[in-house]
Structures are given as structure tokens and as C-alpha cells.
Amino acid sequence: MTTPLIIDTDPGVDDAFALALAVASPEVDLIGVTTVFGNVSPELTTRNALRLLALLGREDVPVAAGAARPLVHPQPHVSRAHGGDGLSGHADTLPEPTRGPDDRDAVTLLKDLLEAADSPVTVVPIGPLTNIALLLAAHPHLKERIARLVIMGGGVRGGNITAVAEFNLWSDPEAARRVLVEEDVPVTLVPMDLTRRCAVSAAWLAELAGTSAVGAKLVGLTPDYLATYRRFLGWDGMALHDAVAVAEAVRPGLLEVRRHPVDVECAFGPGRGGLLVDERLEHQGSGVDIAVDADLDGLRAFILDRLSALGVRQ
Ligand code: BDR
Numbered sequence: 001m002t003t004p005l006i007i008d009t010d011p012g013v014d015d016a017f018a019l020a021l022a023v024a025s026p027e028v029d030l031i032g033v034t035t036v037f038g039n040v041s042p043e044l045t046t047r048n049a050l051r052l053l054a055l056l057g058r059e060d061v062p063v064a065a066g067a068a069r070p071l072v073h074p075q076p077h078v079s080r081a082h083g084g085d086g087l088s089g090h091a092d093t094l095p096e097p098t099r100g101p102d103d104r105d106a107v108t109l110l111k112d113l114l115e116a117a118d119s120p121v122t123v124v125p126i127g128p129l130t131n132i133a134l135l136l137a138a139h140p141h142l143k144e145r146i147a148r149l150v151i152m153g154g155g156v157r158g159g160n161i162t163a164v165a166e167f168n169l170w171s172d173p174e175a176a177r178r179v180l181v182e183e184d185v186p187v188t189l190v191p192m193d194l195t196r197r198c199a200v201s202a203a204w205l206a207e208l209a210g211t212s213a214v215g216a217k218l219v220g221l222t223p224d225y226l227a228t229y230r231r232f233l234g235w236d237g238m239a240l241h242d243a244v245a246v247a248e249a250v251r252p253g254l255l256e257v258r259r260h261p262v263d264v265e266c267a268f269g270p271g272r273g274g275l276l277v278d279e280r281l282e283h284q285g286s287g288v289d290i291a292v293d294a295d296l297d298g299l300r301a302f303i304l305d306r307l308s309a310l311g312v313r314q
């Protein structure tokens, strides 16, 4: 039986790979995509999601636009890593979508899909957590319809936007706190400590580009992002953060997890948006599952294999 899957996203280069991996994975049925502000403006994230689904031959999947800003305080700035249009300046190399976004807003689409699904739905938030916090606040009874939230976000040992804050949590710390701390939905949190270790090389990208026109298009979206990660990693590669979360969603258990209580710093100061993980022994056994390790080469091979097969089927 396939697992129904919804992706909440702010495409975003690594979001593009994450969407492609979901489409390429027979274990899951991608039943909806919701968008959120984040890497670029909400208009661009929605347009990019529509274009990516057109590339992937899945224009049947509804795309609903969500939050245009954080819950409480305005976002200080957008990410620079993904280029001005969110896809390294190459969004217009993707096919023009033949349809617009769904008439419903993101929270309404999430609600409708959760209510209609035959079995509990896996939701994969790979942007700021604003839509998910709004969903849980407005429709708390739907928690039981969520099998698991597999969230890309946070850094246990440091951040990428500030010394302690990772982009998705930093973009809306109050929403992240609502979802990770105040609710009791099963969560697997995939932090940047692990996703950075799963970075892929330029050779991996070249191999994907050679598999099909779709693979080549995906790799064509990477130049600005790759340039940022070259500086960040110190070698010629890039982190596929969001695709690692989707990999865990389609193959539960692919990532090794440890359960710890967490909190999110919401005060205004140098720690804002930081993830606090309580690793004290006496608190083990409660909290959220944090992905801490994986067979990294196996994971890279799995993603490459899936994305390559997608191209062949096109
Ligand atoms: C996260 O931030 C975004 O820039 C990426 O798309 C990913 O979701 C990594 O910190």
C-alpha cells in the first residue's frame, strides 16, 4: 500500500530535488503540495512549485499557496543561496505550467486532503513551519490524520543563517516552536548537521544530468546554489537538505534517529531561531526523533537511482 504524502515547500533548489524524489518514489502517493514564503517570495515559491510539477509530469497534483510571512514577526531577509528566482536564475528553463494554483489556500488544502485520505498522511515540511503551525492551531482534530511530520530544519551543533539558527527555523521561530514543542504530532526532525554530511558532489550531479532531459533540467537549476555550497563546504558539492527528509518519508528508517526533547529560541537576541536539544540522559525517551546518522553513500546512491529512473520514465 502506498503512503499518502504532502510536501509543504519553498522552492528552492534542494526543494526541487525533494519534489522530484517524491514523484519518483512508488512507496508514496504525492497527493498535494503547499507553498510558503522562505527562500524567495511566496509568489515565486508557488510559481516554482507549479513549474517543477510540470517538469515532473505531475500537474494533476494540487498546489496551494500558503503563508506569505511569518506568524508574528516579519522575516528579516530571504535566502541568497538559491539565486534571485529561487532556482539559481534558471526557473524559466522549466516548462510553463498549464494551470494555476488551487483556489484553496494551503491550510484549507491540507485540511481537505487530510480529511479525505484513506489512511494517515505523511507530511513533509521543507520550508518555514508557518503553514503547519496554522493548520495545527486551526484544526487540532486533524492531528490524528497525520502519520508523521518529517521536517527538514534546525541545527543541533550550529546554524547556517546565524551561529545557532538554521534557515527554516530562523524564518519563523514562533511557528517552529508551536509545531516542535507545543504539539504532540509524531515528528522526525532532519537537521542540517546530517543533511550537510549527505552533500552530493559535482560528479554526482554530472551523472544525474547524463541520465535524462529531466535530470539535466534539475541539475541546470543548481549553479548559484552550488557556488554558495562550494564556499560553505570547502569542496565542489551541495547539500540536498530537503531531499534527505523526503528520502526518510518514502523509506521510513533510512535515517538513524535519537529521541530528545527540543525547544526553539524565540527571544530577540543572537540565539533567535536556534534549536535547543536536551541530550541529558534523564530526558531521553521523550520529545522528537532527531535524525543523527545514515549510510551516507547509500543515501546518495538511493536518491541518484530514483531521480535517474524518473527521467527514463518520462
Ligand atoms: C533549508 O533552508 C533552505 O534554504 C533549504 O531549501 C532548506 O529547506 C536548509 O537550511
Ligand code: CA
Binding pocket: 009, 010, 011, 012, 014, 015, 038, 039, 126, 127, 242
Ligand atoms: Ca526548503
